[in-house]
Amino acid sequence: MNPLSALDNPFRQNIVADAWRPAEVDVPEIHREAFETCDRAYELVKSGRMSRSVFLHGPAGSGKTHLLGRLQKHLTQTRDDLLPCIFVSVRLQTSPRMIWRHVRRRFAEDLLRPVADGATQIQHLIAGRLAGMDTKKRSTSNWLQWVRAQPVRKTEKFEHNLDQLARGAGLDHELFQVLKNVLLDRHRNDARNWLMGDNLTESSRKELGLSEQPPGDLDQETLAQEVILNLCRLAGPGRPVVLCFDQIEALQSHPEDRDGLFRFGQVGATLFNSTDNLLLISCIQSALMDNLKSAIRDADYDRITQEAKVLNPLTYDQAVRLAACRLEAEPILKKLRAEHPDSPTWPLETEEIKTLFQSRPCPARKVIAACDTLFEQARGRQVPKIDDQTFIEKEFQRLREAALKQTPPDETDENLTHALPLLAEMIEPTLLPSAASSGVDLLVGRSSRTVGLVLANHRNMTSLAARLRRLEEKPPDLGLSRLVLIRDSRLPIKRTAKVTRERLAGLQAKGLRLVQPSIQVLAALKALRTILSEAKSGDLANAGVSIGPKTVQEWLAANLDESLRVFFEDLVGSTTVASEKDTDLLQDIAEELEEHFILPLADLDRNLGHDSLERIEDAVRRHPDRFGLLAGPPSVLFLYAPPDLSSGD
Amino acid sequence: MSDPYSDIDQMSVRTVIESALRRLNRATAANTLRKQLPRSYQIPLEELKKHLDELVRAGAIHKWQPDQTIYYAAFDPEAAARRQMLAAMAGRRLSARELAVKVKGLPGYSKTQKYVKEHLKPVLATGQAFLHPPAGREKIARYAIEPPPPGPYLTKIVKEIQAVGLKLNQPLETVYQALRPMLGLSFPKPLQPPPPETGTLVRSHQEPERLILAGMVKIEPKARQRALVSLRDLRRSVDLSKEQFDKTVLDLARTGKVVLHYHDYPSSLSETEREELVRDSLGTYYIGIVLGEGHESS
Numbered sequence: 001m002n003p004l005s006a007l008d009n010p011f012r013q014n015i016v017a018d019a020w021r022p023a024e025v026d027v028p029e030i031h032r033e034a035f036e037t038c039d040r041a042y043e044l045v046k047s048g049r050m051s052r053s054v055f056l057h058g059p060a061g062s063g064k065t066h067l068l069g070r071l072q073k074h075l076t077q078t079r080d081d082l083l084p085c086i087f088v089s090v091r092l093q094t095s096p097r098m099i100w101r102h103v104r105r106r107f108a109e110d111l112l113r114p115v116a117d118g119a120t121q122i123q124h125l126i127a128g129r130l131a132g133m134d135t136k137k138r139s140t141s142n143w144l145q146w147v148r149a150q151p152v153r154k155t156e157k158f159e160h161n162l163d164q165l166a167r168g169a170g171l172d173h174e175l176f177q178v179l180k181n182v183l184l185d186r187h188r189n190d191a192r193n194w195l196m197g198d199n200l201t202e203s204s205r206k207e208l209g210l211s212e213q214p215p216g217d218l219d220q221e222t223l224a225q226e227v228i229l230n231l232c233r234l235a236g237p238g239r240p241v242v243l244c245f246d247q248i249e250a251l252q253s254h255p256e257d258r259d260g261l262f263r264f265g266q267v268g269a270t271l272f273n274s275t276d277n278l279l280l281i282s283c284i285q286s287a288l289m290d291n292l293k294s295a296i297r298d299a300d301y302d303r304i305t306q307e308a309k310v311l312n313p314l315t316y317d318q319a320v321r322l323a324a325c326r327l328e329a330e331p332i333l334k335k336l337r338a339e340h341p342d343s344p345t346w347p348l349e350t351e352e353i354k355t356l357f358q359s360r361p362c363p364a365r366k367v368i369a370a371c372d373t374l375f376e377q378a379r380g381r382q383v384p385k386i387d388d389q390t391f392i393e394k395e396f397q398r399l400r401e402a403a404l405k406q407t408p409p410d411e412t413d414e415n416l417t418h419a420l421p422l423l424a425e426m427i428e429p430t431l432l433p434s435a436a437s438s439g440v441d442l443l444v445g446r447s448s449r450t451v452g453l454v455l456a457n458h459r460n461m462t463s464l465a466a467r468l469r470r471l472e473e474k475p476p477d478l479g480l481s482r483l484v485l486i487r488d489s490r491l492p493i494k495r496t497a498k499v500t501r502e503r504l505a506g507l508q509a510k511g512l513r514l515v516q517p518s519i520q521v522l523a524a525l526k527a528l529r530t531i532l533s534e535a536k537s538g539d540l541a542n543a544g545v546s547i548g549p550k551t552v553q554e555w556l557a558a559n560l561d562e563s564l565r566v567f568f569e570d571l572v573g574s575t576t577v578a579s580e581k582d583t584d585l586l587q588d589i590a591e592e593l594e595e596h597f598i599l600p601l602a603d604l605d606r607n608l609g610h611d612s613l614e615r616i617e618d619a620v621r622r623h624p625d626r627f628g629l630l631a632g633p634p635s636v637l638f639l640y641a642p643p644d645l646s647s648g649d
Numbered sequence: 650m651s652d653p654y655s656d657i658d659q660m661s662v663r664t665v666i667e668s669a670l671r672r673l674n675r676a677t678a679a680n681t682l683r684k685q686l687p688r689s690y691q692i693p694l695e696e697l698k699k700h701l702d703e704l705v706r707a708g709a710i711h712k713w714q715p716d717q718t719i720y721y722a723a724f725d726p727e728a729a730a731r732r733q734m735l736a737a738m739a740g741r742r743l744s745a746r747e748l749a750v751k752v753k754g755l756p757g758y759s760k761t762q763k764y765v766k767e768h769l770k771p772v773l774a775t776g777q778a779f780l781h782p783p784a785g786r787e788k789i790a791r792y793a794i795e796p797p798p799p800g801p802y803l804t805k806i807v808k809e810i811q812a813v814g815l816k817l818n819q820p821l822e823t824v825y826q827a828l829r830p831m832l833g834l835s836f837p838k839p840l841q842p843p844p845p846e847t848g849t850l851v852r853s854h855q856e857p858e859r860l861i862l863a864g865m866v867k868i869e870p871k872a873r874q875r876a877l878v879s880l881r882d883l884r885r886s887v888d889l890s891k892e893q894f895d896k897t898v899l900d901l902a903r904t905g906k907v908v909l910h911y912h913d914y915p916s917s918l919s920e921t922e923r924e925e926l927v928r929d930s931l932g933t934y935y936i937g938i939v940l941g942e943g944h945e946s947s
Binding site: 057058059060255263285286287289290293307310445449450477479480538546548 | 705706707708710711712714725774796831871874875876877879881882908909910911912913914916917929931933936937939942
């Protein structure tokens, strides 16, 4: 029997998707120069009390995210219980119009992420700040224990200290209130959702000690920017915030799109100018360098590229070293390899690795993918080659299934804002520039017909009512042929929200169309934008070779998910959908089923106070993507969940 | 008596309205528009307004309402105003009031500056034009296609820096040297003159190499710290033929003096764009060049 048969293939992982999940095996010599540049810049931020920036270029698969992972591992190691920095990694898979909100979400996620010692970054941050204020000079370690203590052990003194800290750091009131909840472990989910920028219900806001309605009518992008700058300020002097931007390419909706890169430049420069403890690291493919330079302002470019380093393709020697390190990391393999001291890459033929370098420079990912095949061959197995089309199909399915499980309604605005222009570009490349200032979130045009899209995925009914009031009072004057309001079907408008329902009905009577995409549609949209973002960033690779966005776009256009085509037609098509007469009834059914999941038809009818079982049955049958009906007797209704959602726990 | 207009096909009325608006090429009130229509199409005003509203709803024409009166236009008022303002800004810095006057074809536009500010927002956000805040004796902000030159905004600071030099009895150069790192700027190494050749004549192939290596540092000072340099920009800055440039770049890569970065999806580029890159004998297109390890001081 081949001794390699029972072993795991050490080359299976060839993509590092996230800086927080670095590769298990790392070869420090590879890209050492870029790593040291980042580390030096970090030290300068720490000692110099001024923000710095590093820009990293490299071909697809050269190891940009791998390097960020190495840096994360290095910088988030606690020393004497002290986390020396706050590390945040942002993959820019978003619409340029939501870039600050996207960064806020990722920032919050990473702040609440536990590091090596199990405490979250935010706990470390607060402990460090409290220790700095302590007149009795108790150590950070002591404060960390206090911060991590169970809520019952926390005292009024704790709240008093937090008050002092908030005042010292000039924190925004809402942010301070939410952080207090996080640290006292109260209303954990609501506090987390607020930090991520979600629109909270009135009751959730009340629980957190906030006013029931979000303050004023602030632009959400400005609000997100303020929260991020507040959090950087809270980290305080001496504790750098390391903010890494990856997949900048994904901000472009098409190769000539300059807006996404321009806005990225603005965001980077704003962060740089408004902080004194930030290390900004941005990664981009070499191929995009020219576009980036021409798209962003020189002043912004200077701020985000104080240091510029490249991640070169590997040399042959580096490739051999990389292969050897991965092989050595497997203990049994290491033993076997000891019997072949003359072959540095046993069981792989070193000469085979050499052939990789005959055509053109070889990035790390391609080396690993080639070694993966060689390893399988060495143990007598063949690696089936799959063509790019099949690979894209499988990847799209995988992403869609993952999205079915992980696409909360709070992400719907971002999902639609990012994905709809991509979908429109694919179906009909006629998307017009956005018109956010005119009360419309997106404009989609078809020949002489222009449709205005309003995103209304608020959980807070007061906010939603206010948005509808603005539409009523000042309808967008853009010569629209239609106005469409999109609301996630998982967000029913409750019966208690009478004003909201009345306003919606009034607007519908004036011609507004309500479209409520199902989770299947939203998951397909998320998969679409993810796979395109991965392709644009060079991270969609079949056997180590990147598949370009054009190939993916062509595949998607030819195999477009039927639910997406129907959804798009629903938005821009000229046909009239008849189901809108039952809007209120559908909202009622959804509200009841959100609460009970499953209900006999008769019970539901009673709860709703309606007198027509047939009407309910009819409405449910017309929406099989949202509700299910078991004929009975007795007839039972349930909230429909796609198979992959319901197969979980 | 039967309605004299009943036999006019509704579609042809709309076509005539659209055509009249296109011909007028300005936002026009319904009653003015009516007079401009052929006699047989001069339908009652109320009916005309219904057709106009229908055309607006269909996205065929646009509405413009700066005050009580509603005007109609064949063009998008916002886009047209933006276009005219951008044209007016060519080579000039204009205030909002001056810009408002420049917009033609939209009645009421020049009466207020609110439209200028609203319509310029996306133009400013995408860097097509820039706000020039008041500087020196100027009291009002202006707009221009070029970004504001920092000079006029630095007058006061320059005086303060000069005062520091005087106070410390130090030359301004010393103050400047201290200022650069405080502003987060690194010192680019001054471009070195080519090393003096010893003895023999320079071999002809060394000249293009020298030009390319010096050109890299010239267009990107951070190239010495091994930053990536665009081959497209480098080609434009070096006086070499395409063949000579491509050959020299590939030779430099072969000898390890530089490392080349390839384009992953050259098929996404136009033929002209590809021509600006460097292509090797195997068909790989290179987009960037970086000094090789140990050749930083080349």
